[in-house]
Amino acid sequence: MRARIHRGTQEIGGTVVELESERQRLLLDCGLPLDAVPDAPVVLPQVAGLATPDSSLLGVALSHGHRDHWGLLGHAAESPPVFMGAGTERILAAASFFIRDVPALKAAAHLQDGRPITIGPFTIIPHLVDHSAFDAYAFTVEASGRRLFYSGDLRSHGRKGALFERLVTRPPQGIDVMLMEGSCLGRLDEDARFPTETEIEAALTDVIRRTPGMVLVAASAQNIDRVVSIFRATKRNGRTLVVDLYAAEMLHATGRDSIPQTSWPEVALFTPWHQRVKVKKAERFDLIERHKADRLFPENLTAHPERYVVLFRASLLDDLVKARCLRGAHAVWSQWAGYLKDEKTATLLAALKSHGVGFEVLHTSGHASIPDLKRLAAAISPRALVPIHTFEADRFPSLFENVVVRHDGEWWEV
Known part of the structure; x- marks a missing residue:
């Protein structure tokens, strides 16, 4: 299995991760950058199957319903199959009546907590997580004998904090690469926490x-x-x-x-x-x-x-x-x-x-604090930890073990 991050190694938002196995491909999220200007032309990432037909793109697995994770799908000329939670599908469909650029996406299949779903050579295990978006997931993806964990956006201090504790207590095993968000880096001191x-x-x-x-x-x-x-x-x-x-x-x-x-x-x-x-x-x-x-x-x-x-x-x-x-x-x-x-x-x-x-x-973040990210990384203990969804990738090696900093558009072996 190969992977590349099209956007997210040096910014928060606009996440697009492309996986390839047996000449077939899967996207994890397909988001619009946070700094995208309304009504401005949108540049799609170089992913075959978004602008022109390509049968090797099997679909997009959406971690949750925030625009910086799904927003590019409304601008894609082609419509790859979308795999998402039923709650995410309902919320986006309801929002599409009120908000002009929200597409009423239809799920090819619904993601469910802990229930594996097979998409070509890829098997995805969704993990329901605590986040400020309803029906949010992290993913374990298996293909070609390799295992990748994608954190999506998550935290421990919301109303579903028990889900974070479950992930830390019973983490997925044998993870070769972990893509872990670091939204809080640069916004929060190393030992500080967000309000619950x-x-x-x-x-x-x-x-x-x-x-x-x-x-x-x-x-x-x-x-x-x-x-x-x-x-x-x-x-x-x-x-x-x-x-x-x-x-x-x-x-x-x-x-x-x-x-x-x-x-x-x-x-x-x-x-x-x-x-x-x-x-x-x-x-x-x-x-x-x-x-x-x-x-x-x-x-x-x-x-x-x-x-x-x-x-x-x-x-x-x-x-x-x-x-x-x-x-x-x-x-x-x-x-x-x-x-x-x-x-x-x-x-x-x-x-x-x-x-x-x-x-x-009066507000608190939808993202995990540094101490919680440390707990998560230690629990999963990946062979390689790749920063994503962060402006501070260069700080990861001083905070976590086995960090490998990747760059947007770079293919690498999982």
Whole structure:
């Protein structure tokens, strides 16, 4: 088995890994770079079968549903088979109605935790992992008598931290090469840790308790762990969590009754004007119909803003301003702080400030800390550890054993 990393040896995001065995090939992820400019031309990696037909490309195994791992598939001229979790498929399909460049990918087969799947000469064993994306996997790939472990994106401090402990306690054996993410290098001290999701929940609980008006929490609706934290903090304060139609559909797409849904008495739907227009034009009234159990309207928000915590995004602001419900409100930024540098986000923050809305940041990473990466590398003990999904590959040899630094586009034997 041969391998090459098309993107990821010197950057976070845009991950594309190509494997070859018996003259057949498989991709692990096919992501769009994080610095990709919207509507700019996209350059596909030099992978036969993405721009022109090539039957030797058997498919793409998606580790999870973040754009930097699937985003190039929407730009590929050809459509190779895609292997992904059922939850990932449902979430991407639901998001495709709301977000123009999200493809409604159809799975050739669904990945399931611990269940091997054979694709030509390759056998993939998916390992469900803790990450800020729902239904995320690491992979063990076997072919030609060799074994490769791909970490995907993972952590131990989320709501599914037991999955990380399981991986460390019962790691895959006989791994020749481990591709391990290092997103935290350069962002976190060697012995430091990220806040746990439980700690974020406690901090949110306190913010809600001390806010006299509405609380706006800017978080990704696809970060299901965070939505659960927001819901639990909201419920502890006797308030109602307000979600828009997009967020309601993301929660519905998980297929889990244990995850907050609009059918729950503590969750309510508020459909902003732009979403109502979109539903009407597409005649997708079924979307609102399935979330109508507890629907809110502007007059509800106007009358009692102190009763609500809103899962917030910039497109909601105009509706909230028109509802005159921001007196005494407070906003929490609960996603990657790097987005705060964007011009659009700066405009949003200025608008919130102009309406007297307070602001603070409460977030934790979707990626493992250095101590946890050390535990994972020691447990798997690969013959070679290759850095990926990192800007700091050159630091790996000082932190881990058996490191081999590879370069984008370089073929090498597993």
